Amino acid sequence: MSTAVKKEHKSAPPERGGPATLVEAIRQGIWEEMERDPTVFVIGEDVGTYGGAFKVTDGLLDQFGRERVIDTPISEGAIVGAACGAALMGMRPVAEFQFIDFISAGFDLLTNYAAKCRYRWGAGLPAVFRGPCGSGVRSGPFHSLNAESFFLNTAGLKIVEPSTPYDAKGLIKAAIRDPDPVLYFEHKKLYRLPRLREELPAEDYIVEIGKARTVREGRDLSIITFGAMVLTALDAAEELEKEGLDIEVIDLRTLAPFDKAAIEASVKKTNKAIVLHEASRTGGIGGEIAATIAEEAFEWLDGPVLRVASIDTPVPYSPPLEDYYLPQIKDVVDAARKLAAY
């Protein structure tokens, strides 16, 4: 009874290029890669008939069939493991976590199997592990995770997080073509944000993994950030501009391995840096970046590298609490003012 499908529901295939939100850009990217390369397939919970909790894989099932669009049991370990095994066979799995929070249940296989396979016996694992991350949408402690810090100390995993539709499409394609495992984090707050909607090229393109992007050039101070915080940084920069402060904003895009050269170049120009991220401050990626700057650009620094991040708590549900938890524009502005005055 439950296998028949209710309505003659059929999702339209995505445009090639054109104006797109972040979620549409990712969908385009996966779709095009699946057309281009028969080894690419999609696996995860509710990715088929339902098209994914956030509809990233909408329509793929109709187009590519059950063999290449696989609805799994609620088994994140099996999803990761199966993606690894298929990748060993020369396939290119794109595995979805329904929320990135559930990556904790795949943590064991990611850090032990996926990350170490090539090192141990030369077997590269071209697998992508993706899903919605991030807070600010009132989803409470278990649907708001920024998971990058879990994986930074495990060599063998690349980590990517786009903040624009263009980058999202270019990076998902690069991730799928990458010969090594890539974690691809999608900030759920950005999925459908009208502000981000932009025109994508009709032609095939990728965005190289490992390269940051200067979102805004400036001379006085660098804000190094990524994901949804790019917008916070830009908004802060605009406010600071009114005070005559010329802020540079760097979007890392790739978190591992992150673009040291771009960060250093920026800091050597502005001599002041703020690292901004959404995860809790302690143990977040900000420490790694700030330490790198302080170590490798020490002589260029005219002030301490400041970190602006969430407080050290779980992500609370209630709006006033979550707003307090998260770094706000004002926090960035304050930090920048103080640092500028240094």
Added chain:
Amino acid sequence: MSTAVKKEHKSAPPERGGPATLVEAIRQGIWEEMERDPTVFVIGEDVGTYGGAFKVTDGLLDQFGRERVIDTPISEGAIVGAACGAALMGMRPVAEFQFIDFISAGFDLLTNYAAKCRYRWGAGLPAVFRGPCGSGVRSGPFHSLNAESFFLNTAGLKIVEPSTPYDAKGLIKAAIRDPDPVLYFEHKKLYRLPRLREELPAEDYIVEIGKARTVREGRDLSIITFGAMVLTALDAAEELEKEGLDIEVIDLRTLAPFDKAAIEASVKKTNKAIVLHEASRTGGIGGEIAATIAEEAFEWLDGPVLRVASIDTPVPYSPPLEDYYLPQIKDVVDAARKLAAY
């Protein structure tokens, strides 16, 4: 057939105080706490009849019985979950991972259940999660983990790692009495190291969680470290002394929340700092510490905070590879010389 016990094997109860290695100190600590407090119990794989893979729990079964010394199936998730549940009931579980590497299979429950319980509904979880960590003993990629970085960005977990028998005993007791979940990491290379053997007090004592220890006072440069690397730091300090460099060595002992005051006090005195740890450099705890110093003691710094750590790879098995992987005395000496000359 297999339930009868072969020999009339009975392990001696531990001494109260006296000369002890690290492993004996931990065993003393657990034993005394179990005697003192009937809610304390031990749970893990092979912790009963066998006394644990490293014999930390040796003899507990005979003394305290099957109810309080529980051999589990190979189920790290169940071990963590069961410890949490029992803690909710007012018990004080001491859960063992046979090797800390297997904590990855308990990662989900640790970061989601144990860490967030008090925050979510006020239910404190007084549970200890312990096990052998660390490399340098030719155990390859899956028995050499330093896991602290996995947990630094998850608020709600304390992390402890002793480097001496005195601290080991005092910290395991403090951990057991702590009202919140504590991860207690034991460097397996130190367990039976004769160099560490020391006289323990016969009286009950604890070592406060959250407090670092100045292992060696010095004026020229601070090395901030913990675990087995304390020895490396001390050996490097001795060599540097010959060159007239007076090195301070700080043993963090607690990694979360770490002792900022002690670090800052040291750095404000010496004006130069090296952070030394055994895990891979990128994403390791060194970034957090270095960033904190660079941020909060910026004006006192006469040089960059240098990090000396393992390279960014899995832990290789073969001795020449593992030696290359790990930070050696020479690496610390080199870093100190360069920084001193700054």
Added chain:
Amino acid sequence: MRISTKFAPRKADDGKPLTCTTDTDLKREQLLDLYRYLKLTRLVEERLVNLYRQTKVVGGVFRSLGQEATAVGTAYALGQQDFITPLIRDLGAVLVKGIRPRDVFAQYMAKAWGPSGGRDLNIHFGDMERGFIGPISHLGDMIPVMTGILLGARMQNKSIVGVAYIGDGGMSTGAFHEGLNFAAVQRLPLIIVAEYNHYAYSTPTSLQTACRDLAEKAVGYGIPATIVDGNDVVACYEVMKQAADFARRGGGAVLIEAKTYRRKGHAEHDDQRYVADGEIEWWEKNNDPIDRFERYLLDQKVANQEKLDEITAGVIREIDEDCDWAESSPMPQPEEAAYRVFDNEIVPPSLRPKVLEN
């Protein structure tokens, strides 16, 4: 192997509408109490949907429409001292365990007076006094936690049972396996209520397991199982009563599979495009647990319609009152976010740092 089907779903005789089993010792008061909880559950959820539409509920609303009898009937067979850890769709069990609707409303609305003070959502909280351990989102994880509750209770010589609810989907998790297996080995009084409600989000049960019945999974843990008609509240009560007796007497873990049906989508936003035509309507018309129980109460002359209406009116009064109370609660103070990660007497709250203030 030991799978009991005594209370499993049966076809109604010659097209007669379904009611409930008469094979019970439940007294009139208890039966009416069951009715009250069924209505309370359904109407609390309906109120939540209203609040959601008014954007007063901050997160999602997850309905148990059509499967209320499973939660209510099973929980009703427990003592005050027994523990449950429900799924989001087991609101009925939470209410039976004595949690007040006001707490649930305040939680959903992220209010300061909610039991988690706005830190967590819906039924994600707990009450040790009432034997209620709220779930976390991560499915399966509560099984080993409940195993630990029972391990602790055994060390304290407490004679309690623990009930962990799990979905057809959640049984696919490793945590479920590890937790139940450990409880079975330790012969702990853990009772699993496996809810066969046909879907896990959009995924049909046939894509979660190759078994026909979830009860078959009990075999691999060496424990007995029962299949119950999850839409027959009396049957649900009866199988739990037996299971709890068995477990309390030292029999060890038990698995109860409840056959039911999730009539609403996974959450309010779900368009249920994956559901076959007419399926929901069939269940609504022929197999609604409250309809069935009303029919039973009337047929068996336990009550007349007036009595039932009176109960319902009482339920609505309670809901109105509790909802008002919850609405009147303030939102939490922002800085509250920083407190209570640890025992704050030892570790200070994580207040947002003042930038470079020293």
Added chain:
Amino acid sequence: MRISTKFAPRKADDGKPLTCTTDTDLKREQLLDLYRYLKLTRLVEERLVNLYRQTKVVGGVFRSLGQEATAVGTAYALGQQDFITPLIRDLGAVLVKGIRPRDVFAQYMAKAWGPSGGRDLNIHFGDMERGFIGPISHLGDMIPVMTGILLGARMQNKSIVGVAYIGDGGMSTGAFHEGLNFAAVQRLPLIIVAEYNHYAYSTPTSLQTACRDLAEKAVGYGIPATIVDGNDVVACYEVMKQAADFARRGGGAVLIEAKTYRRKGHAEHDDQRYVADGEIEWWEKNNDPIDRFERYLLDQKVANQEKLDEITAGVIREIDEDCDWAESSPMPQPEEAAYRVFDNEIVPPSLRPKVLEN
């Protein structure tokens, strides 16, 4: 439910010593081949113990003494194209799949010429050509990985089966559950060989599961199971032959439980204090898989003692040669540690940074 016991262990008739099943079509050459692999396995391990005592083996040595028939017999029923993922104690299966002893020696001795170049230990490597996926230490994790191998193969229209070995202990892991369940749902040709060898490290099977037989776990995955005498190499071959045929024809996953016994400790350092008196000696005397098979070969006149000795001599020659080769390998160059985390054409090796060299 479908648990076949045709090849399960049986008591020997009136005290006669155990041999092997005669219910087989295996040809003489094949039988002698099996014998060669059994001896090869045992003698490679003995050599490893020698090397360990000479401190030439850097890590631990894990013996399969007394359970060699399970690995050898089951693997021998597979084709070149089929995949295995063994446990550390399934060296026999690895050798049958065509991995040479030299590779194993070099790995154990952490040598540059070993297949992982000294990066990983013992049988922790792989060979896609030979259908060998080496395990990692984390028990259970290889089950979902093998599920993925088979998923990939199906998309490539390859008709292969995949065999994953797992211990009585490893079956308690969540990864085992998730991997097998997914394979069963997908009807993938995954064959689980569950090794009931009485212990997981020091823990008896009774503390791993409340089931009597591991085969019972198959029920909860909706797949068939067979119990085999794991010390009867011919029976092990036969059950795998049938399972592989079944799986290859599209029958889906299968579980084979092999009853055997681990005569050595978990690793060389284990004093086995947890083993009941006389237990090991009983198995050694009455139920050694090689003794049994020798008896079978002689009884059935497949070979005479001379022929067997000749085979053994060949095995020893091979071991001597391969061991010499492995010993002659250099240790790896230190800087090799930095390479091959990623494809180094894209990400440079992680060489130890020269301190402040810029």
